[in-house]
Amino acid sequence: MPPYIRRSLIALSIDDPKLAEKAFDSWADAIVLDIVKQAAQDWQQTLKAQMPLAIAAASRGGAEVFVRLNAQTAYAELDATVFAGLAGVVLVGVADAAELVLASAKLDALELERGILQGSLEIDLEINTAQGVWNSLEIARASSRIGTLTINEQALYQNLDIPFETTLEVEPIEFIKGQIITVATSVNGQAQGMSYPLCITQKEVDETTLKKAILRARDTGFKGALCAQPSWVKLCNEGFRPSADEVEYYKEVRQVFAEGLKRGLASVPLNGKMIDVPVDLRAEVYLEWADRVALRDQQKIQAHQQQAISLQSLN
């Protein structure tokens, strides 16, 4: 079961004049805000003024809102960007556990100072270096705030000096993805990512290709993806979840297995397959996952309806 229903994420700049509209219209589960530090300016003060409005704008459609910060300069950036309404921060390029401990301690202080529920702010990791990969388990264990792990694949390819080839039979970083998924899950988090080669081309592709790519990503163990194209959001929302067919099948599994138990059987057949405890448990997880997705979709629909009502009352 994914700890978070975060199937689609999109990145938007806080300087984007259409931030609110883009976030609202995207139907993304989460918005990742990118900050802009103006050179030769008191950027901290500027960001402090911008961020509360940007967070409110980004969350209008019911999305969780995160801010993406550079791990090496996070201490200063956190002070300027963390305000109520934020779900967490995405730290880019964390190289070792010490950086995470420092950021986590800063969040403790900011939660206290700014009236945010203690311990509620999440830290997500965007891994983009060999060091981040090698130390990923140690890093992920360094704070209880860890939520999701993502690989910035273009940056990691550059760091590892892997050529951008998009037609290979085997993905060059297949094992690194496996490592990150395992590490994230081991700390009760989840990994976000897209399958090869879309993860590096990040192109607009036809719906069939995108659906297949999302299914491969889901079946690899990813629970959602940062959408490089706005068109990805809808299909990520539909793909990073149990399909309607799976829901139907697992409902039948639960029913058939429960009936078998009543008859004193530990395993029962269904359409030529054996249904036993592990299959029933999987069914339970998938159905609960589907319920949580439905709830999340309902929350977003309500947020959109509420927004429409607010706009009508203003008019």
Place this chain on the structure above:
Amino acid sequence: MTTKKNPRRSWLIVPADQAAVSTPVQSQGADVIVLDLEYTVPPKNKESARAGLSVQIAQLAAASAQVFVRVDCATRWADVRAAVTRGLTGIVLPSPEEPADIVEIDALITELEKARGVEVGSTEIVLMLESAKCFWNADTLGRASNRVTAMGVGRIDLSMMLGAVPQNEFRLYRFLMTRTLVAARMLGKQPLGAFWRPGSRGGLASVADTLRAAREARLLGFSGCVCAVPEQVAPVHAGFV
């Protein structure tokens, strides 16, 4: 992305007891000549191979070759004593499992550099990871000495030692290569290795198979590999572009 030009693509293994083949011309233009004291030299020839090393190194260095000596893990102390001399670029150290193994060799090299008028610290160490322990300790091994400049994936036999049954799509070997790559890039060392297939490796690998192994390694992020015979040098250069 840009591909960094790496001058050390081909590391040609030359048995140290066969001095006749260890000239730059006969090496087909290999980027690095590795005089071997390990398994390509029969035990009965090892002593004479050690005795002839300094002359070979001097000849190759005079011809502007980069010369390494691959030592035998079991006799590494004697091999290093025979190898460290002016003109030697470095030592290839197979299968170090603990940082202490490298620290010890580093100290021995330093002592020999001082005694033999070689610039202290100039002799490099290349680590060949050849056991399960090597791969898990790759980061601490790479950090054990400033002399370490490259880290390589050991022989394909390693995967068989680990119990995998090699098939054409040798996934365990891919895992080992990925782990080596990450460790090497993290530490700023050159990653060495090629995606050799079972049945077509070492001196048996054809030109076509060598090109394929080198090309696939390049696509995994590697920048050079060991060549068992001079005929593999050209396809290795063609693969690591």
